[in-house]
């Protein structure tokens with residue numbers, strides 16, 4: 001025992017290990033010291049050999065200081081809310097990293113004076129939607145609605161169809177959010193049908209604005225009707241349109257999804273949208289519309305509490321100015337592109353004895369919108385027992401269970417990650433039984 005005690009590796013010797021030195025830079029001294037103390041204890045108790053101590057300490061340390069882990073989204077759900085909605089483009093990731101230090105977010109380097117905050121992102125958004133006289137960005141679409149309701153309808157009425165009283169998820173309901181601002185909701189029409197006359201009858205001196213909310217996460221069919229923006233715009237009161245998923249122009253793959261340019265052209269005074277759904281950018285709320293309306297929101301005291309940070313501004317501008325986003329690529333990939341990738345992966349997995357097959361699959365747009373849209377896709381089908389080890393692997397891989405098989409849908413996996421996906425499956429497979 002005394003012998004073993006003397007062989008416990010010294011702290012400074014362990015901290016000199018390059019992996020542990022790198023971990024100090026990455027995580028700080030405290031967690032690395034704790035890991036070192038823990039392995040020294042295990043050596044002291046005879047559980048670990050002294051020469052295994054550095055390996056064990058390095059293995060015990062997390063890859064980053066944040067607990068969030070990278071996930072490969074193989075669910076086939078393009079905008080997956082629980083997986084962080086839109087994955088950012090390389091351009092947006094680079095812009096975000098560049099802005100992470102000190103940056104000229106609110107400073108004019110030419111004059112050395114204070115400048116309007118986030119001018120680059122604002123300009124990029126305005127250029128992307130020429131029909132908007134002015135634009136502004138806040139924390140998310142919910143914040144955009146709160147700002148609009150507070151600035152334009154506090155103590156007044158928001159006229160809203162009963163068919164558009166939407167719960168957006170996790171128990172949050174847009175009518176509750178709007179009512180929390182001190183605006184009064186004036187519900188019109190019925191769940192399935194609302195007519196122009198219903199809005200007209202509700203309009204009066206207390207009207208703040210008419211609100212149209214896109215039912216992005218559900219679909220009604222049968223005896224239904226709702227009033228388009230172009231008709232609401234004839235009633236002589238401001239019209240606010242929450243389009244939800246953030247398409248700036250019509251999208252060929254999603255013809256039923258509303259977009260900002262069309263809504264403004266049809267006469268909406270203000271459009272609100274999320275930036276991290278179909279636009280494919282960082283979490284933000286976009287406000288586009290008439291100059292006077294947007295300026296009222298931008299200069300309202302509450303705007304300061306909802307403002308976006310420099311990282312968001314950087315990522316938003318790069319998303320708007322950069323090449324196609326991963327969301328756009330996932331929406332527009334063809335089966336002719338996806339199927340050969342699934343086949344190639346299945347062939348390589350079968351070659352090592354795995355029960356793998358390339359299959360046709362149905363991908364979805366997801367929480368971002370278009371609940372009815374099915375995107376034909378291609379997947380690798382594997383034994384369902386691989387789901388858990390893949391989820392807990394590094395990187396984590398999340399697929400979709402379908403008829404007792406685990407499907408890894410390639411529509412949501414960028415092609416550059418095929419080798420990573422393959423390696424993850426190989427690492428997740430059970431150790432071969434000894435012959």
Ligand SMILES: *Cc1c(COP(=O)(O)O)cnc(C)c1O
Nearest residue numbers: 140141142214216243244245274
């Ligand atoms: C997603 C969504 C919201 C909420 O947007 P966040 O950016 O998540 O705050 C509001 N309205 C509609 C119609 C939506 O689809």
